[in-house]
Each structure stands twice: as structure tokens, then as C-alpha cells.
Amino acid sequence: MHPEISVVIPVYCEEAGIRFTLREVEKFLAVSASTWEIVVVDDGSKDNTWNEITAISQTMARLRGLRLSRNFGKEAAVSAGLEAARGKAVIIMDGDMQHPPSLLPTMIETWRTGEFDIVEAVKSSRGDESSLSAARAKLFYLILRAFSGHDLNGASDYKLLDQRVIEAYRTMKERNVFFRGMISWMGFRSTQIPFEVEPRIAGDSGWSVFGLIRLAAVAVTSFSTFPLHLITIFGVLFFAFSVMLGMHTVYMKLSGAAINGFTTVILLLLIIGSSLMIGLGIIGEYLARIYDEVKQRPRYIVSQKLPLNQPDNPASP
Ligand code: UDP
Numbered sequence: 001m002h003p004e005i006s007v008v009i010p011v012y013c014e015e016a017g018i019r020f021t022l023r024e025v026e027k028f029l030a031v032s033a034s035t036w037e038i039v040v041v042d043d044g045s046k047d048n049t050w051n052e053i054t055a056i057s058q059t060m061a062r063l064r065g066l067r068l069s070r071n072f073g074k075e076a077a078v079s080a081g082l083e084a085a086r087g088k089a090v091i092i093m094d095g096d097m098q099h100p101p102s103l104l105p106t107m108i109e110t111w112r113t114g115e116f117d118i119v120e121a122v123k124s125s126r127g128d129e130s131s132l133s134a135a136r137a138k139l140f141y142l143i144l145r146a147f148s149g150h151d152l153n154g155a156s157d158y159k160l161l162d163q164r165v166i167e168a169y170r171t172m173k174e175r176n177v178f179f180r181g182m183i184s185w186m187g188f189r190s191t192q193i194p195f196e197v198e199p200r201i202a203g204d205s206g207w208s209v210f211g212l213i214r215l216a217a218v219a220v221t222s223f224s225t226f227p228l229h230l231i232t233i234f235g236v237l238f239f240a241f242s243v244m245l246g247m248h249t250v251y252m253k254l255s256g257a258a259i260n261g262f263t264t265v266i267l268l269l270l271i272i273g274s275s276l277m278i279g280l281g282i283i284g285e286y287l288a289r290i291y292d293e294v295k296q297r298p299r300y301i302v303s304q305k306l307p308l309n310q311p312d313n314p315a316s317p
């Protein structure tokens with residue numbers, strides 16, 4: 001038997017807040033879902049998170065736990081949770097209380113009308129985030145929209161997805177996942193519910209600047225080939241420039257004027273050299289991505305599982 005609702009929560013070093021979060025989620029599910037399960041994915045935490053999850057599962061029968069063998073990143077942890085989830089609808093949320101569990105009943109009600117396959121909670125404010133990290137996020141979305149044509153500003157990973165969407169998602173085998181982008185790419189009927197981002201209950205945001213840049217690179221290269229076209233555009237412009245400079249040089253030569261060509265040669269070398277480097281760099285980015293994808297490695301590796309001993313919801317083998 002499949003539960004009606006699965007809630008997937010990726011966590012990384014959330015030992016201080018995970019217990020409270022799970023209790024809150026349970027509280028709101030109990031009043032809004034007929035049957036449910038919580039799938040919490042420990043993304044290779046270095047602290048006591050997994051022990052906490054194990055302890056909580058003693059008293060929370062509908063809790064399932066997955067522990068990844070190392071920190072694979074939030075996107076991979078969400079993938080792991082989605083593949084393990086068995087609900088008719090799956091809700092993805094953060095484990096730090098920034099995604100208010102009080103929104104769960106509204107999301108479930110909206111899905112039950114049968115009109116939507118995706119119910120998306122959209123940030124109406126970015127909570128108590130420092131202006132630095134708000135600026136960081138803003139820049140991230142700006143770059144993303146410019147290159148990929150997907151406007152994801154305000155989009156969060158707090159979403160309810162119907163079974164149909166999950167099945168489609170499972171057919172997407174790429175290894176570098178950008179969850180928000182993939183959901184938007186798939187289409188389906190969706191609706192939005194605004195929410196205020198709460199402050200984190202404990203710990204720090206797990207995103208480093210480097211991690212964000214990496215995610216932006218994945219998002220751009222897996223959703224657009226625009227950087228490749230840039231090479232062509234530069235190439236054409238550069239060619240036009242070369243033709244004009246060439247004609248000028250020939251004219252000067254024919255008219256017998258003394259040419260002080262040294263500067264020109266050096267400049268040309270620099271320009272050609274650097275533009276070749278940029279072009280090769282961009283091609284390299286795509287090659288790296290192709291290389292990654294053809295390896296067909298799994299997105300994550302599970303090292304431990306917690307069974308769920310609940311009659312209507314047998315533990316997976
Ligand atoms: N997270 C994760 N793996 C990571 C980093 C974060 O599973 O490598 C989890 C984290 O525990 C939280 C959610 O992803 O439940 C959102 O992370 P965070 O709060 O750090 O991000 P932000 O709210 O700043 O976007």
C-alpha cells in the first residue's frame with residue numbers, strides 16, 4: 001500500500017533542529033493527510049544528525065531514514081528521497097524550519113482538488129537572510145535567467161509533486177541535477193502558494209559561495225547552449241575585424257609607407273591567444289559535462305536505511 005503523502009527532507013548537519021522539525025511536520029501531517037510517511041535523507045552529515053534520526057525513528061513509526069555514504073549535495077539528497085518515496089504525492093522541504101510546516105495542509109488541500117500536479121511554495125520574502133547572501137542569490141538567479149530563459153527567482157524547493165511528476169523525474173537520468181530547473185522544464189499543471197521564509201532554527205546555511213557558483217554552472221550548461229553560440233558570435237566579429245585590418249595592412253604596404261608593425265603583431269597575438277583560450281574553456285565546460293553524463297554513475301550512494309514498521313506501509317526490501 002502506498003501512503004497518500006510522502007514528505008522528503010534532505011538534511012546536512014542539522015542535529016540541533018531535526019527533532020523539532022520532524023515533530024512539527026508530523027503534527028501538521030496528522031491533521032491533513034490520511035496516510036503518510038516522512039523520508040529524511042542524511043546527506044553525509046559530519047555531526048550527530050544520523051544518530052538523532054535513528055533515535056527519533058524509535059518513536060515515530062512513519063519515519064524512514066536514508067543515509068548517504070558522504071556529502072553528495074542537496075540536489076543528490078533530494079533525488080535519493082524522491083526515488084525512495086512511495087506516496088501519491090511527494091512534498092520536498094528543508095529540514096531547518098525555513099520552510100514552514102504549517103503550509104502543509106494548504107498544499108495538500110490544493111493538490112486534492114485534482115487541478116494541479118505541482119503545488120509550489122514561493123518565497124514572498126527571503127526571511128532574515130543577510131544582505132550579502134540575498135545579493136548572492138539575486139545574482140545567481142540573474143545569471144540563470146539570462147542564460148537559460150527560466151525565471152526561477154522566488155522559486156524554492158518547497159514543493160508538492162504528484163506521482164506523475166515523480167515518474168517523469170525518474171526518467172531523467174542526468175547526473176548533474178538542478179532540481180528547480182528540471183521541474184520547470186518538465187511542464188505539468190502547477191500553482192503557487194506564497195510564504196514567508198522563516199529564520200533558520202539552528203546551524204548555518206550549508207551553501208558556500210563555491211557551491212553556489214558550481215550550481216550556477218551546472219544550471220547554465222545543462223539548460224542552455226548559449227555559451228557555445230557566443231564562440232560563434234565572437235568568431236564572426238573577430239573575423240570581420242581581421243579582414244579590415246588585413247586590407248589596411250596590404251594598402252599601407254602597396255603605398256610604400258613605412259610600417260611600424262611591431263605593436264600590431266603583439267596585440268594580434270594577445271587577442272587571438274586570449275579568445276582561443278576563452279573559446280576552448282567554454283568547450284571544455286561542455287566536454288566535462290558530457291564526460292560526467294556518459295559515465296552514468298549513480299547520483300548518490302545509500303549506506304544505511306531505517307525500515308518503517310507500519311502495517312499499511314511495508315518497508316522496502
Ligand atoms: N542540505 C543538504 N546537503 C547539503 C547542504 C544542505 O542536504 O550539502 C540541506 C540542509 O540540511 C537543509 C536544506 O538542504 O535542510 C537547505 O539547506 P540550507 O538551509 O543550507 O540552504 P538555504 O536555506 O540557505 O538555501
Ligand code: MG
Nearest residue numbers: 094096098205
Ligand atoms: Mg535553509
